[in-house]
Amino acid sequence: MNESETNSMDIDYVSNLARIELTVDEKEKFRGQLGDVLKYFQKLQKVDVEGVEPTAHAFPRYNVWDEDSPKEPYNIDQVMMNAPQSRNNQIVVPKVVED
Amino acid sequence: MSSIEIVDNTVSQLSLLLSEKKLSSFEITQAFIDQTNRVDDRVHAFLHLDEKNFLKQAEESDERRKNGKTKGKLDGIPIALKDVISVEGQPLTAASKILENYISPYDATVTRKLKDAGVIIGGRLNLDEFAMGSSTENSAFGPTHNPWNLDCVPGGSSGGSSAAVAAREVPISLGSDTGGSIRQPASLCGVVGMKPTYGMVSRFGLAAFASSLDQIGPFGKTVKDVSLLLEIISGHDPLDSTSFPREVPAYGSLIEDKLEPSVIGLPKEFFGEGMDQEVRDSVDKVIDFYREQGHKIIEVSLPTTELSIPVYYMIATAEASSNLARYDGIRYTSRSKYSENAIDVYAKSRGEGFGEEVKRRCILGAYGLSSGYYDAFYLRAQKTRTLIREDFNRVFDEVDTILTPTSPTPAFKFGEKSDDPISMYLSDIYTISTNLAGLPAISVPCGFTKNRLPIGMQLIGKAFHESELLSIAHAYDREHNFGCESPQLV
Numbered sequence: 379m380n381e382s383e384t385n386s387m388d389i390d391y392v393s394n395l396a397r398i399e400l401t402v403d404e405k406e407k408f409r410g411q412l413g414d415v416l417k418y419f420q421k422l423q424k425v426d427v428e429g430v431e432p433t434a435h436a437f438p439r440y441n442v443w444d445e446d447s448p449k450e451p452y453n454i455d456q457v458m459m460n461a462p463q464s465r466n467n468q469i470v471v472p473k474v475v476e477d
Numbered sequence: 478m479s480s481i482e483i484v485d486n487t488v489s490q491l492s493l494l495l496s497e498k499k500l501s502s503f504e505i506t507q508a509f510i511d512q513t514n515r516v517d518d519r520v521h522a523f524l525h526l527d528e529k530n531f532l533k534q535a536e537e538s539d540e541r542r543k544n545g546k547t548k549g550k551l552d553g554i555p556i557a558l559k560d561v562i563s564v565e566g567q568p569l570t571a572a573s574k575i576l577e578n579y580i581s582p583y584d585a586t587v588t589r590k591l592k593d594a595g596v597i598i599g600g601r602l603n604l605d606e607f608a609m610g611s612s613t614e615n616s617a618f619g620p621t622h623n624p625w626n627l628d629c630v631p632g633g634s635s636g637g638s639s640a641a642v643a644a645r646e647v648p649i650s651l652g653s654d655t656g657g658s659i660r661q662p663a664s665l666c667g668v669v670g671m672k673p674t675y676g677m678v679s680r681f682g683l684a685a686f687a688s689s690l691d692q693i694g695p696f697g698k699t700v701k702d703v704s705l706l707l708e709i710i711s712g713h714d715p716l717d718s719t720s721f722p723r724e725v726p727a728y729g730s731l732i733e734d735k736l737e738p739s740v741i742g743l744p745k746e747f748f749g750e751g752m753d754q755e756v757r758d759s760v761d762k763v764i765d766f767y768r769e770q771g772h773k774i775i776e777v778s779l780p781t782t783e784l785s786i787p788v789y790y791m792i793a794t795a796e797a798s799s800n801l802a803r804y805d806g807i808r809y810t811s812r813s814k815y816s817e818n819a820i821d822v823y824a825k826s827r828g829e830g831f832g833e834e835v836k837r838r839c840i841l842g843a844y845g846l847s848s849g850y851y852d853a854f855y856l857r858a859q860k861t862r863t864l865i866r867e868d869f870n871r872v873f874d875e876v877d878t879i880l881t882p883t884s885p886t887p888a889f890k891f892g893e894k895s896d897d898p899i900s901m902y903l904s905d906i907y908t909i910s911t912n913l914a915g916l917p918a919i920s921v922p923c924g925f926t927k928n929r930l931p932i933g934m935q936l937i938g939k940a941f942h943e944s945e946l947l948s949i950a951h952a953y954d955r956e957h958n959f960g961c962e963s964p965q966l967v
Binding site: 387389392393394395396397398399400401404408411412414415418419421422423425427430431432433434435436437439442444452456457459460461462463469471472473474 | 578579580582583674675676689715718719721783784786787788790791798802805806807808809810811812816817818819820821822823824825827828831833836837839840841842843844847853854856857858859860861862863864866898899913914915916940
């Protein structure tokens, strides 16, 4: 990947991926700032990582099992108290299927 | 003892006064509330303080003591938590508008442990929104001010946690550290702050920022107080699958043991350009102290240091963009009133609810994870993270502890770095690599600038060697006690 490909960003495309609506001013500001950040990140492209394994966690633990037994659930009021919109103990969401 | 005198005490002193029945938990808690009411309109460390509930817990502690049922050394000692740690029935905003009305339905594991130890939990402390920042300027509810100079930032992201201890509003607090968010504000506010080894303290109930880097940790005026608090909050938790099954040593008493001579490493890459001269001079005095105490000081090299910032900001933003996907306006966050369909609900609720830095980081993270860029950014950063860990492993074959400044400069002024992300990111240059390597590290106050701004030094230890790290930090701290000096706020 060449340098110009890794230090610019299509802000409309990426903000849509991130599901964040930006104002025109924010887009303008972020385009410049994130361009600078990506330019700074160029340092990474020069590192020799041939044959190096990636680190996802400093001290990974594998196969952490838990007993498959029922536990005390939260009561319905606890679960629903933060919902922005609810009816009959159910969260109301916008329509997601076509007519 | 007047309330102004009470708040100057360390936890160890307060605990003694409680056990000798010279003070009650109610009197202590009331004194800290009084102090908060005196100074917090200027400091703004607190986002929320439920005084009635705070005092009720204190009364319960006094009742336990009267009946000989005290739960431990810290029973009756007040604490406040960074507003990302869940306390059942209390607000948790993460300093974000999107969680403005959120109430925690359950306790974080650290909260439960504090309650089990009888610690009095009152109040929510300010931070950079979702712990993203180094100055607390990114709080949706206004910044916290540095108690040593109100025109300066307290550091961040746990700026409320460090400022509250410095301003004597609480004797101890909890914060979280993803890239320096406990140690840098501790340094800038002149208090002790520690990030434990990754996996030592459960993250269950902590609002996640970057899950492979986040750790909860303690603040206090002294290393001793921090050790006592760490002892309570550490330990394996089945609710956090990254938590490590290890015994928790009695840090609070172990640190008093006689210290054997050890080897301390000074990474040459940390002592280069960009370090303030007064910071350098203070840290030089710390080096002299340890040398005089019989420790061997050697220069070491961590050549990957300059890569730690890009690696960190790639990994942390990628994890954040994924973690923060849960704030979508559907189940428990504020929902935009202007949305027409489901995608719109997500995009508009997040656009309205997130502040600038959170948006910037989620977008950067989404970019690094996106098709076509994943290998060049995220995967490459993870591979470079391996090289950073290997650097530390190599150095720790030779030394027991690494000594560095905590921050290249003392506290800076508001607005100085807020429009320049890279310069803000660089203020974490000395703290970030330890999170990438998962190591424990502590910031200890080591002096003041001529303008009376605090300076901190950082000690980094081997993984899961908290006892040794705290012991060597305590050896310095008990002789100097810079964290016990009070700013002139009253």
